[in-house]
Every structure is written in structure tokens, then in C-alpha cells.
Amino acid sequence: MSWPGIVLCAYIAAVSIPLVVIDVREHRLPNRLVVPGMGLALLCGVLEVVLTSGRGWMPLLAGVVAFAVFALLCRIGGLGMGDVKLAAVLGVASGFLGGEAALSSFALAFVLGGIAALGLWLFKRRGSLAFGPFLLLGFWASTTIALTRLGS
Secondary structure, three states: HHHHHHHHHHHHHHHHHHHHHHHHHOOOOOOOHHHHHHHHHHHHHHHHHHHHHHHHHHHHHHHHHHHHHHHHHHHOOOOOHHHHHHHHHHHHHHHOOOOOHHHHHHHHHHHHHHHHHHHHHHOOOOOOOHHHHHHHHHHHHHHHHHHHHHHO
């Protein structure tokens, strides 16, 4: 992973626990934590393109695709704009490890969120499920797996 990717991952590491705590308690991902990540993600993605002489488009592409897909899901219902913005940041960050890492990050988030939702349904618990923690869990799990593969 290049240094812009490391910088972005360091930011995500710094805000992950506060985002999880706030989303679980309040069902929102505050702009004061997510929006700076969007700016940093854009900067790091552009830096990657510049540093690779125009070949490192995957982080930006993954971020744009994540934003578009999550914006559509938000429009349909069930996800909030905080999830959309966080998905864009995580898409760029996971894109530094390749398209497979980006895709697996979100796939894992949906699988884990689905399992949690099924558990709520089975135990007849009412209420909504905060999706931000699952996005972050999927990101960190996918990132760990990708970095482990790179190291071996």
C-alpha cells in the first residue's frame, strides 16, 4: 500500500471507534467525523494517480462506485447519508489494495449486517440496525486479509 493509502487508513483508524459508538447510540454518522475523511480520501486518491503517473485510478474508482451504489440504496430507503459518505471514504481506502479488497469490504459488511438483522428478527427485537459499524468491520477485516496476503 502506498503512503497516501496509509495516511487515509490512519484517519479511518482514528475515527472508527467514535463512529461505531455514535452510530450505535444515535443511529447517525456525524459530518464532523466523516466529511473530513471525504476530503482526505479525495486528496489521497488524486495523489495516488499523480504518484503513479496516471495508473493508480482504483482508489478513486472504488470510492465513486461505492458512493453511487450507496446513494441509490439511500434513495430506495434503509440507509442514511452518513452511510453513503462513509462508504465513499472506505471505498477509496480499500481501493488502495485493489478492486477485490474494495468489493469484499462491502460484501462482508452486507453479510454481517444481514446476519445481525436476521438475529434481531429471530429474537423478535424491534428497532433499526446501525449500518456504520458493519461498514467499518467489513473494511477492517478485508484490509487485514489483503495486507496479510501482501505480506506473505
